[in-house]
Amino acid sequence: MSIWYFSEEEKMLAESVQSYAQAHLAPKIEHLDEIEGFNAEAFKKLGEMGLLGITVPEEFGGAGMGAVAATIAMEEMASVDAASTLSYLAHSILCVNQLGSSASKEQKLKYLPKLISGEHIGGMGMSEPGSGSDALGMLTRAEKQSDGNYKINGSKSWITNGPNGDIFYCYAKTGPNKKDVSSFIIEKGMPGFTTGKKFKKMGMRASPTGELWFSDVMVPAANRVGEEGSSVKSMMKNLDIERITISGISLGIARSCIEIATKYSQERKQFNKPIGAFQQIQERLAEATSWYEACRALTYQAAKTWDLGLMTGREASMMAAKAKLQSAQMATQVSLDAIQILGGYGYTREFAVERHMRDAKLIEIGAGTNEILRIIIARQLLGSDVVDTQ
Numbered sequence: 508m509s510i511w512y513f514s515e516e517e518k519m520l521a522e523s524v525q526s527y528a529q530a531h532l533a534p535k536i537e538h539l540d541e542i543e544g545f546n547a548e549a550f551k552k553l554g555e556m557g558l559l560g561i562t563v564p565e566e567f568g569g570a571g572m573g574a575v576a577a578t579i580a581m582e583e584m585a586s587v588d589a590a591s592t593l594s595y596l597a598h599s600i601l602c603v604n605q606l607g608s609s610a611s612k613e614q615k616l617k618y619l620p621k622l623i624s625g626e627h628i629g630g631m632g633m634s635e636p637g638s639g640s641d642a643l644g645m646l647t648r649a650e651k652q653s654d655g656n657y658k659i660n661g662s663k664s665w666i667t668n669g670p671n672g673d674i675f676y677c678y679a680k681t682g683p684n685k686k687d688v689s690s691f692i693i694e695k696g697m698p699g700f701t702t703g704k705k706f707k708k709m710g711m712r713a714s715p716t717g718e719l720w721f722s723d724v725m726v727p728a729a730n731r732v733g734e735e736g737s738s739v740k741s742m743m744k745n746l747d748i749e750r751i752t753i754s755g756i757s758l759g760i761a762r763s764c765i766e767i768a769t770k771y772s773q774e775r776k777q778f779n780k781p782i783g784a785f786q787q788i789q790e791r792l793a794e795a796t797s798w799y800e801a802c803r804a805l806t807y808q809a810a811k812t813w814d815l816g817l818m819t820g821r822e823a824s825m826m827a828a829k830a831k832l833q834s835a836q837m838a839t840q841v842s843l844d845a846i847q848i849l850g851g852y853g854y855t856r857e858f859a860v861e862r863h864m865r866d867a868k869l870i871e872i873g874a875g876t877n878e879i880l881r882i883i884i885a886r887q888l889l890g891s892d893v894v895d896t897q
């Protein structure tokens with residue numbers, strides 16, 4: 508069911524992404540989840556569909572749509588395959604949206620065409636082995652050279668599309684202070700830049716996650732995005748749209764779980780009755796569908812607010828944090844409830860609910876843990892003199 512203010516274009520987008528997911532993701536996800544593979548073919552198809560630059564203005568080859576559209580795409584895709592959706596998010600929001608919003612015209616003209624066509628896969632490097640939640644504690648350094656270019660040393664960890672990506676939007680320190688953060692466009696193949704190990708994961712197994720290593724990587728000044736030392740604001744802003752759109756992944760997972768559990772409750776008989784006749788099963792389903800709808804309303808409200816520019820700064824961050832905090836917890840709980848409803852079958856890989864539960868848990872960690880999101884929300888309510896992470 509679509510949200511009342513979805514435009515005709517957005518409704519059509521939902522239908523076409525659902526058809527795409529059924530045709531290109533559904534047949535492969537079980538196998539790819541098993542072997543921790545990546546659906547490269549389906550990724551390329553998204554380029555043909557014009558979805559890889561979903562939020563980029565049309566003048567740069569994008570679809571010129573916004574956070575609502577991107578969240579719709581995430582929800583529909585994730586109802587089938589959340590892992591491929593996570594790789595799509597890292598590409599289209601973490602890398603491409605950030606280039607579309609922050610890069611110069613020359614940088615956009617150089618990098619966006621291949622990212623939008625699907626020839627190149629993008630990712631974003633912020634987190635490091637020693638700094639996840641404390642993102643500004645990053646140690647990767649970019650030293651300005653006498654010729655104006657930069658030498659980068661350090662490493663990034665848990666990078667979605669790290670092992671298979673071509674272009675990375677990376678953050679590094681360019682000064683002694685916590686906020687001296689600059690952005691750089693890093694290309695696979697730059698001397699000294701390597702991708703480290705690919706992590707073995709509990710869920711999101713068809714989305715490759717890995718390390719990025721920088722050993723005296725010489726990066727031209729032309730690859731610095733924005734002014735030196737001025738990236739904190741744009742980094743945080745892109746985290747906000749990431750949190751809104753990743754909530755779409757939680758919604759898609761939950762929706763699929765509710766559909767599977769509802770059908771199962773109608774068909775599975777115990778004590779000569781469909782298990783849906785038992786009040787405890789009804790209660791779980793009623794709670795699940797209500798929480799899902801509440802999170803859906805909150806998430807699309809956050810997305811619409813973003814698109815209309817109704818909130819900025821910390822207020823916008825709080826809105827995005829609320830949507831993700833609730834949607835992520837909801838999807839984990841709904842997937843666990845679906846497993847419970849399916850009993851022994853729910854615990855096996857016969858049904859998608861087991862994969863959905865493993866995938867859902869990631870969203871309580873990536874793009875800001877539940878704990879960090881609660882801090883963002885509480886800080887906005889109480890003021891940063893009361894709530895501080897330092």
Ligand SMILES: Cc1cc2nc3c(=O)[nH]c(=O)nc-3n(C[C@H](O)[C@H](O)[C@H](O)COP(=O)(O)OP(=O)(O)OC[C@H]3O[C@@H](n4cnc5c(N)ncnc54)[C@H](O)[C@@H]3O)c2cc1C
Binds near residue numbers: 639665666716876
């Ligand atoms: C599959 C996957 C994909 C990812 N993709 C990317 C990516 O593409 N790019 C990228 O840059 N990063 C990515 N990440 C990294 C992700 O954003 C971090 O894992 C996340 O921010 C948490 O950081 P951490 O793992 O270092 O945990 P930590 O920060 O070490 O946190 C450990 C625990 O302590 C809690 N904690 C920390 N600080 C506080 C505090 N002040 N108050 C209360 N509790 C606190 C946390 O909530 C958590 O429960 C990805 C992670 C995963 C698992």
